[in-house]
Amino acid sequence: MNLAIIGTGYVGLVAGTCFAESGNDVICVDIDEAKISALKAGKVPIYEPGLEELVRRNTEEQRLSFTTDLKAAVKQSSIVFIAVGTPQNSDGKANIEQVLATAKVIAQAMNGSKIVVNKSTVPVGTADEIHIVIKDTTTHPFAVVSNPEFLKEGAAVEDFMKPDRVVLGSEDSQAIAILKELYEPFVRTGNPILVMDARSAEMSKYAANAMLATKISFINEIASLCEKTGADVGEVRRAIGLDRRIGPHFIFPGVGYGGSCFPKDIRAMISMGEPGLEMPLLRAVEQVNERQKSVLVEKVKRHFGPDLSGRTLAVWGLSFKPRTDDMRDAPSVTVVESLLKAGAQVQAYDPEAMGEAKKLFGKRIRYSSRNYDALKGADALLIVTEWNEFRRPNFQHIKDLLKNSVIFDGRNIYDPGELRRLGFTYYSIGRKDG
Ligand SMILES: NC(=O)c1ccc[n+]([C@@H]2O[C@H](COP(=O)([O-])OP(=O)(O)OC[C@H]3O[C@@H](n4cnc5c(N)ncnc54)[C@H](O)[C@@H]3O)[C@@H](O)[C@H]2O)c1
Numbered sequence: 396m397n398l399a400i401i402g403t404g405y406v407g408l409v410a411g412t413c414f415a416e417s418g419n420d421v422i423c424v425d426i427d428e429a430k431i432s433a434l435k436a437g438k439v440p441i442y443e444p445g446l447e448e449l450v451r452r453n454t455e456e457q458r459l460s461f462t463t464d465l466k467a468a469v470k471q472s473s474i475v476f477i478a479v480g481t482p483q484n485s486d487g488k489a490n491i492e493q494v495l496a497t498a499k500v501i502a503q504a505m506n507g508s509k510i511v512v513n514k515s516t517v518p519v520g521t522a523d524e525i526h527i528v529i530k531d532t533t534t535h536p537f538a539v540v541s542n543p544e545f546l547k548e549g550a551a552v553e554d555f556m557k558p559d560r561v562v563l564g565s566e567d568s569q570a571i572a573i574l575k576e577l578y579e580p581f582v583r584t585g586n587p588i589l590v591m592d593a594r595s596a597e598m599s600k601y602a603a604n605a606m607l608a609t610k611i612s613f614i615n616e617i618a619s620l621c622e623k624t625g626a627d628v629g630e631v632r633r634a635i636g637l638d639r640r641i642g643p644h645f646i647f648p649g650v651g652y653g654g655s656c657f658p659k660d661i662r663a664m665i666s667m668g669e670p671g672l673e674m675p676l677l678r679a680v681e682q683v684n685e686r687q688k689s690v691l692v693e694k695v696k697r698h699f700g701p702d703l704s705g706r707t708l709a710v711w712g713l714s715f716k717p718r719t720d721d722m723r724d725a726p727s728v729t730v731v732e733s734l735l736k737a738g739a740q741v742q743a744y745d746p747e748a749m750g751e752a753k754k755l756f757g758k759r760i761r762y763s764s765r766n767y768d769a770l771k772g773a774d775a776l777l778i779v780t781e782w783n784e785f786r787r788p789n790f791q792h793i794k795d796l797l798k799n800s801v802i803f804d805g806r807n808i809y810d811p812g813e814l815r816r817l818g819f820t821y822y823s824i825g826r827k828d829g
Pocket of ligand 1: 401402478479480493517
């Protein structure tokens with residue numbers, strides 16, 4: 396099939412590449428000329444495991460191409476995906492201007508029947524708005540399908556290739572039949588393609604993210620209560636996770652959720668209820684998360700005192716989660732800013748997010764090209780993102796490099812007993828640390 400994907404970000408580039416990998420001819424479109432030039436030169440502008448190789452192969456085999464010419468891409472395609480950003484407005488609402496602007500240009504470029512598929516996360520009712528925009532602009536026949544994307548950054552290619560489910564929202568049975576055919580190679584293990592109305596499809600994406608964010612805030616609140624009462628959240632997590640109604644996944648305490656989706660999607664949902672429908676649960680999820688982002692620095696201040704001037708702190712992990720370079724709404728930003736505000740010097744290392752970090756912090760922090768370099772002369776180490784390479788470090792080397800043998804672990808990746816035996820003062824989240 397001939398596909399155009401509008402918006403070549405984390406979602407659009409992965410989707411376009413994976414569709415090309417299954418044999419389709421795909422044109423990825425973006426308004427960002429630098430991004431498209433880089434892709435044309437074979438450079439993938441984001442870090443996503445496995446993506447670069449797939450982009451290279453499919454580009455070489457001429458199934459995947461890149462352009463800034465949206466209209467030309469639409470003319471050559473029978474299915475057009477919208478995968479542009481839906482950032483948050485200052486009032487918390489999702490901003491769908493990019494989506495509607497894209498729909499308008501798609502309509503202007505139409506030269507025959509098209510299926511317009513929206514992948515961006517959008518408030519319920521947006522598919523109807525897309526429909527109106529296109530209908531007001533063209534007389535060509537078209538269908539609008541809501542196809543929310545559930546991939547996780549850090550495992551996006553794998554998630555796209557083997558989705559737990561594909562959700563298609565539309566009343567147009569012909570368009571649904573074509574999209575089922577398109578997705579068939581991705582669901583060969585029997586995972587379902589769910590067909591529903593567009594509003595339910597749009598809501599499914601928000602509801603999934605809200606549930607996941609709720610799980611994180613839930614376990615973080617339990618972790619705080621464990622600290623207050625002398626229980627250990629590691630034990631509690633195992634005990635509750637064995638209940639099949641709860642399950643072991645996604646109940647790891649930490650420094651709060653972040654990224655480009657959960658924070659904005661929770662706020663968008665709260666806004667969707669307004670006026671008239673209060674969303675107390677989601678407000679609490681957000682409130683717990685905001686508090687959680689400060690617990691690690693509070694531990695630092697309890698240890699060293701509230702004034703951190705003269706102190707140097709090493710930070711391992713800046714991306715909002717491992718295996719991505721994405722720092723949008725990352726908890727590390729709150730952690731680093733709080734340390735700086737308290738007067739500390741920060742020396743940071745991240746395997747992939749250093750470029751993004753430099754854009755955010757500029758010269759206000761020091762950057763290390765190796766994880767151990769960040770420790771030189773530092774008073775303590777803070778673990779903020781649980782990259783695999785931080786899990787089994789050389790602790791003796793850490794001790795030798797740090798001025799004080801103190802670790803603040805915001806992701807509970809080390810064993811408190813072992814660290815105590817090795818002579819560290821060790822703080823983690825909701826556990827008995829010593
Ligand atoms: N990142 C994720 O993990 C993820 C997962 C599922 C769903 N989503 C949703 O998917 C959407 C895209 O997210 P993302 O993370 O890929 O965003 P992104 O910011 O990485 O990419 C969006 C791209 O769209 C481009 N763009 C904006 N307006 C355009 C236009 N008029 N024409 C062409 N290109 C245009 C931007 O330049 C950018 O490259 C959002 O709604 C997001 O909520 C994201």
